[in-house]
Amino acid sequence: MAKKDDFKVVQAGAVKSNSPTAVALRVGQYAVLVIACLLVFIPIMVILLGSLKTDDFFSNSGVFQFPDKLEFSNYATALSKGNIFTGLKNTAILIIVSCAGTIITGTMTAFVMQRFTSVLTKVVSNLFMIAMLLPNISMQVTVFGIINKMHLYNTMWAPIILWVGTDIISIRIFIQFLNQISVSLDESGIVDGASYPKIYFTIILPNLTPAIATVLIIKFVSIYNDFYTPQLYMTDDKLAVVSTALYRIMNETTIHWPVVFASIIICILPTLIIFLFLQRYIYSGLVSGAVKE
Amino acid sequence: MQEKRSFFEWLKTYDGQKFTTTILFLLIPLVLLVLFTFVPAFNMLIYSFQSRDLFKVKGWLGFDNYIRVFTDKEFLTTFKNSLYYLVGSFFQQGFALLVAAILCAEIRFKGFFKGVLFFPYLMNGVAVSIIFQRFFLKGNPPVSPEGTLNSIITAFGGESIKWLSDTERPWLVNICLVFVSIWRYIGFDIIMYMGAIQSISPDIYEAADLDGANPWQRFVYIIFPGIKPIISLQLILAVKGAISVFEIPYIITGGNFGTSTFVIKTIEMAFQKKKLGVASAMGIVLLIITIIVTVIQDYFFADKPVKKKKALPRASK
Structure with a gap:
């Protein structure tokens, strides 16, 4: 149950580092962490193992049993037969377009709202605050009708427009960053005779790069993992994304589990790779995005 | 001029x-x-x-849709089910706090542990759901293999259990689903608590050490009071979270076996039963609950840390 902190003076403190209490404490700490990590690993490892078995071996062996020969063909089948490849492709398109849209509209909105104070920006700012209260999923009950009327149902524009248009968190992140960009930079632009749009493009936007990186990370994670929006608005198989492709495979009548498992691993891989490379930014990015709630 | x-x-x-x-x-x-x-x-x-x-x-219909939402048994079950998630999130916060405190101590492989525990938060929800459907699966041994958990149980000589489909025991299914939800989301809380714990001034620890405080006292008298606002905030938000549960039960059980949640019911009413009136009433109820939670949150926790107030001039969300 013990909590120590990584502060060196602790060593000189009450608990001597090799007293029995301290040792028990240490063991307890590692035990908690190791058990927690096993709880994360075991369910995933079983899937990984299953993805390397033949259909036959899979149905006649225990989940922890290693196959004699690793069967990689499930991965090939998953990519060629199912919707997974289409899913990955469509997801990539959606992420690129939505991110571009969010960054353009988000930074512009943030620029106007943070730099200019007028009645209009105050009203808009309050509107955004009210909008943040609305529970997203149940709003789809009536959003669906509007998307339908605009003839966007079963097109990629439906999720794109929703992801771009209702993304207030990104705007907030941009505003937070803008607070730290000195107004004197804008003023130097004004002295040079630059117009406000020019100041936005040449001064503000380049200075917002770290914020843009943060927003990109949050957007990637949320779009890649969004299940309900594509499930509701893109029922066409050709428009499958990673989430809906997986969901549909699972609801097919004849299921080859090893292929499903291979599909799962394929879908987790991009996230894992990004996580391994951008770990530090992901921690800080997601936490700054979550101030929303 | x-x-x-x-x-x-x-x-x-x-x-x-x-x-x-x-x-x-x-x-x-x-x-x-x-x-x-x-x-x-x-x-x-x-x-x-x-x-x-x-x-x-x-x-x-006047208020009939609303009256139905609060009196019909099929809707009341969903409120009851959110209680599982609410209680679950208390455990989640407690465990996250424990792990965060441990990770803030001098621990080897800190980055590894932190990464492993956080990663599920980034995983695709459908993938997580299928993984756990297999984890809790009740197999039919000669024909189909047992799921992971039952394999472990039977290896130790126990009876395999219908974790996800026991209509006699809806609480069991719900607890399994709550477990999945904790598994998926706890990493985020851990990271947040770690941030909060690390932002406590080292001077305070120093003073405590001079006074001879033990680790437990350090937790009770320094860490806990230091991060109390964020803990209370998390608990308030848990109310909102518990009523908005959707993805995991929707994919794993489809809301069957007594696991339907308020949002699943809303969606079902709107898009399968085409009863948009009731669905909208449910949407408004959820909206009102969200607003109440937010008002409480703003009233009690509004910009407590002075720093935050400066950074976010209009941040009362």
């Missing part, structure tokens, strides 16, 4: 530019905001008093 200028001349001044830039830059976001947030919200309010499907109004 008071001489009369034409409107176009005014537009060229910086004040005029401010005006045009504001209009220009805010136009698209505002249209989207109104179209996909305020119009639907307004529609939802109107629909909630009607009997209607996607396109046609069949009549006005």
Whole structure:
């Protein structure tokens, strides 16, 4: 149950580092962490193992049993037969377009709202605050009708427009960053005779790069993992994304589990790779995005 | 400077530019905001008093839809189910706090542990759901293999259990689903608590050490009070989270076996049963709950840390 902190003076403190209490404490700490990590690993490892078995071996062996020969063909089948490849492709398109849209509209909105104070920006700012209260999923009950009327149902524009248009968190992140960009930079632009749009493009936007990186990370994670929006608005198989492709495979009548498992691993891989490379930014990015709630 | 200028001349001044830039830059976001947030919200309010499907109004019902939501058994079950998630999130917060405190101590492989525990938060929800459907699966041994958990149980000589499909014991299914939910989301809480713990001034620890505080006292008297606001905030937000549960039960059990949640029911009413009136009433109920939670949150926790107030001038969300 013990909590120590990584502060060196602790060593000189009450608990001597090799007293029995301290040792028990240490063991307890590692035990908690190791058990927690096993709880994360075991369910995933079983899937990984299953993805390397033949259909036959899979149905006649225990989940922890290693196959004699690793069967990689499930991965090939998953990519060629199912919707997974289409899913990955469509997801990539959606992420690129939505991110571009969010960054353009988000930074512009943030620029106007943070730099200019007028009645209009105050009203808009309050509107955004009210909008943040609305529970997203149940709003789809009536959003669906509007998307339908605009003839966007079963097109990629439906999720794109929703992801771009209702993304207030990104705007907030941009505003937070803008607070730290000195107004004197804008003023130097004004002295040079630059117009406000020019100041936005040449001064503000380049200075917002770290914020843009943060927003990109949050957007990637949320779009890649969004299940309900594509499930509701893109029922066409050709428009499958990673989430809906997986969901549909699972609801097919004849299921080859090893292929499903291979599909799962394929879908987790991009996230894992990004996580391994951008770990530090992901921690800080997601936490700054979550101030929303 | 008071001489009369034409409107176009005014537009060229910086004040005029401010005006045009504001209009220009805010136009698209505002249209989207109104179209996909305020119009639907307004529609939802109107629909909630009607009997209607996607396109046609069949009549006005007054508050009947709302009365149904709070009296019909099928809806009351969903409220009861949110209690599982609410209780679950208390355990989640407790465990996250414990792990965060451990990870803030001098621990080897800190980055590894942190990474492993956080990663599920980034995983695709459908993938997580399928993984756990297999984890809790009740197999039929000669024909199909047991799931992971039952394999472990039977290896130790136990009986395999219908974790996810026991209609006799809906609490068991719900607890399994709550477990999945904790598994998926706890990493985020751990990271947040770690941030909060690390932001406590080292001077305080130093003073405590001079006074001879043990680790438990350090937790009770320094860490806990230091991060109490964030813990209370998390617990308040848990109410909102518990009523909004959707993805995991929707994918794993489809809301069957007594695991339906308020949002699953809303979606089912709207898109399968085409009863948009009731669905809208549910949407409004959820909205009101969200607003109450937010008001409480703002009232008690509004910008407690002074630093935050500076950084976010209009942040009361």
